[in-house]
Amino acid sequence: EAQVTQNPRYLITVTGKKLTVTCSQNMNHEYMSWYRQDPGLGLRQIYYSMNVEVTDKGDVPEGYKVSRKEKRNFPLILESPSPNQTSLYFCASRPGQTTSGANVLTFGAGSRLTVL
Amino acid sequence: KQEVTQIPAALSVPEGENLVLNCSFTDSAIYNLQWFRQDPGKGLTSLLLIQSSQREQTSGRLNASLDKSSGRSTLYIAASQPGDSATYLCAVPGVNFGNEKLTFGTGTRLTIIP
Secondary structure, eight states, rough: OOOOOEEEEEEEOOOOOOOEEEESSSSOOOEEEEEEHHHHHHHEEEEEEETTTTTEEEEEOOOOOOOSSSSSSSOOEEEEGGGGGGGEEEEEEEEETTTTTOOOEOOOOOEEEEEE | OOOEEOOOOOEEEEOOOOEEEEEEOOOOOEEEEEEEEEOTTTEEEEEEETTTTOSEEETTTTEEEEEEEETTTEEOSSSSSSSOOEEEEEEOOOOTTTSSSSSEEOOOOEEEOO
């Protein structure tokens, strides 16, 4: 089944304890992206990647890091989490621009993170 | 900076009625507009994508329209069903970007009353 898989789905952690949220897709998609969703603010883009070793900032990159060493994986790293990073996080992917259906994003089920 | 607004934030409609959800955006220089559905505890599912050259896109009981000049899009749902209850979001690419950066609206939470 074609899907985007995020782990963990739920996590409670404490301020300053480094954590990584993994994202993996099995569709050979070039493009991957991370979003956070907060009440009243909607989804906001954190980082995106056009392909392996190519990443760029979205609208709210502060406090986050990403890497794209393999096509299928795009982990989100919080080096020193703070309470304002408590949120619902989504990973998404889609094909590259030159392929059919390139615009349609496939989302993971989300990871709910609480930072105490 | 592109801004996307969806009003109302919540809508309740009796089963069987037709309804329209609204999406407005501030910059009309967009490549496309997408409508998504989000169910509680789940990710977003793409419903329809309208290219900038199109005015309408249909999928089953759903019809999305796009008026770039006025900065508006609508999602029409015909013969609503309880299973249509969800939050509906629209999204457009950011100004001067292709599809790399999407700006989402805050969504309309739709409840279909049996």
